[in-house]
Amino acid sequence: MLIAVLVLCSASNFMQTSDTYCSNGALEEGKPVDLVLSCVDNFEARMAINTACNELGQIWMESGVSENAVSGHIQLIIPGESACFACAPPLVVAANIDEKTLKREGVCAASLPTTMGVVAGILVQNVLKYLLNFGTVSYYLGYNAMQDFFPTMAMKPNPQCSDQNCRKQQEIYKKKVAAQPKQEVTEQEEEIVHEDNDWGIELVSEISEDELKAASGPVPDLPEGITVAYTIPNKAENPVAEETVAESEESLEELMAKMRNL
Template identity: 65%
Template sequence: MATAEDIQKQIETLQIQLDSLKQNARTKIDKMSSEVKDSNPYSRLMALQRMGIVNDYERIRTKSVAVVGVGGVGSVTADMLTRCGIGKLILFDYDKVELANMNRLFFTPDQAGLSKVDAAAKTLSFINPDVEILTNNYNITTVESFEKFLDAIRLGGIEKNTPVDLVLSCVDNFEARMAINTACNELNLNWFESGVSENAVSGHIQFIKPGELACFGCAPPLVVAENIDEKTLKREGVCAASLPTTMGIVAGMLVQNTLKYLLNFGEVSNYLGYNALIDFFPKMDLRPNPQCDDRWCLKRQKEFQARPKVDIPIVDEKVTEIVHETNEWGIELVSEDVKEAPTVSSTGLKLAYDPINESKSNEIPENQTTNDDVSLEELMAQMKNI
């Protein structure tokens, strides 16, 4: 009869074999095909590279992203990143899928009762089996779980014992946001904070680079700044509103900027808001607060300030004359700063260019009068001459 020690050894052997199979499978799919055919799931993504938007789209396979909160925004965010072919996705949540979540995107009624991370992982693996998906079913705000969260993002990179490339906060409470803020400040990890308002008609994303941009504690919401218990703000029998449209838009904003950051194209928005009532998208930069309560934030600020300053080269602003070849159509390139009055006849009509009779096209015919009080017949005659 096998002892407990023998069984443990067998389990360890099987785990090693499983890890080896996973690694072999990942090696086969690490190379994205740019071949344009219906059976290639990456052909339209690789088109971004062919069109010059992204230099090397295949780098997405080397990126690891942590998504904290797999609810209305987080589940759609994970869905989009999976379809984009992210290398590794680490999910954090401790809630279960409820039928009340069905007004949102992603989850389905048959998943009610399952943990959100397990339900999400099953769906995402079906959508794109190339993506490595890890699940963490615990509350990151508890002391024990916070340490596990730290380790997960500190060692969750594609390469062994490297940190994740980016953390995405998609949680719906300030306590969890502050936990993510503390962890990322401590580990010096860049992250995005996101949220949707309680009335579901506005939302935002905020990019946070420890020491360089304001952390979540630098300019906290009122409930954090005044140390108010968030639970006291919730009224019994009243739940927050939720619109799949707003959730989808915020998730789209979040993933779009995530891709820009990971693949280095376009401009990453430091803060981008959304007001659904008037379709308003405010943008701004939030700088760190020198009196932030987070000690790790203050440390990162000092490190950033100690970095050597990069001198911006002075561009010689010489006015370069536009040179172009002459052409038979008489087209000229002129500076937008030059306001040249068009040639106008005494009747107020702009004289058209006549390529056949160029020398006379801008001349007033001899029989054309300069008197503004002309009859209709005279005006018609002048137009014929023109």
């Protein structure tokens, strides 16, 4: 099986020739690539890749590390099916702020190779699971190096996304899902057959609530949260009188003679 993966470390060339890279970038001529990987280092580049992939309907994985280099994330983006990068953008993008104006002169982002190595390893592992179809593919997986915390979640696309191509891909995905035949799952109860029933055990209908109350005794007043396992039934109000045999002066032989004559 031949697989074509496009890895991007810069978005400038990709935007100029995105159709060539994605639509005709596979090992077979005229075939699209199977996956695009984004390893760029700023929001502007990510938004550029997001725009191109939404336009082409190209599946891609985005990754990044924070400026302080103690956290990072990966994200699988399937146009129309999952949230794109513009569906839930960071504050810098949502407020239309030029991120270049936020950087102070003489101050550069921290670089911690271990964090970047962990995020890169997670990205590659997710790529292998997606392409080779094993395990659970993460739609979003974060990494917090300070607490060794790995949050994961899946986000649905935003119907009011600012990217018109994302909204168009959402409509295409809805039609695709609606066109799929619905599979009705019917559960059949299996009849239990006992080959041997030496003791003659049979299942009878359930006891009604009234019968259950009649067979149970009074429930004592207990604190909240405490219940009794069982109750002792009340004694019968009109017990059957024990039958007694009147004493007789007849001998045993006379009584046996009467029994023979019956």
